[in-house]
Amino acid sequence: MSIFIILQGRETSQKKALIKGTTDVVSDSLGVEKERVRVLIHEIPSAGGVSMAEE
Template structure:
């Protein structure tokens, strides 16, 4: 049973997260030749105050 553990920044629309889960499930099922029902996807949404890049907290970064 494949398990995909995905960590993303919180704040994305629910529809985008659902679409990504579906796409990951489809790709995993196809490439590993397992039924979709056997694929597990765990999405952890991390607050921007708890995610840093280059020592800078994401909520403090300017785009």
């Protein structure tokens, strides 16, 4: 499992790209099926309680 902690406000397309890229690299590097790879994204507020979308 790959775990990423990112600031809130990223576009859905950016998170999908992160998931796909991570899945591809882990699958290729470890020789496992892509269906067995799990990616967890935990979003946290940025400093001052303002999301990236609001900055």
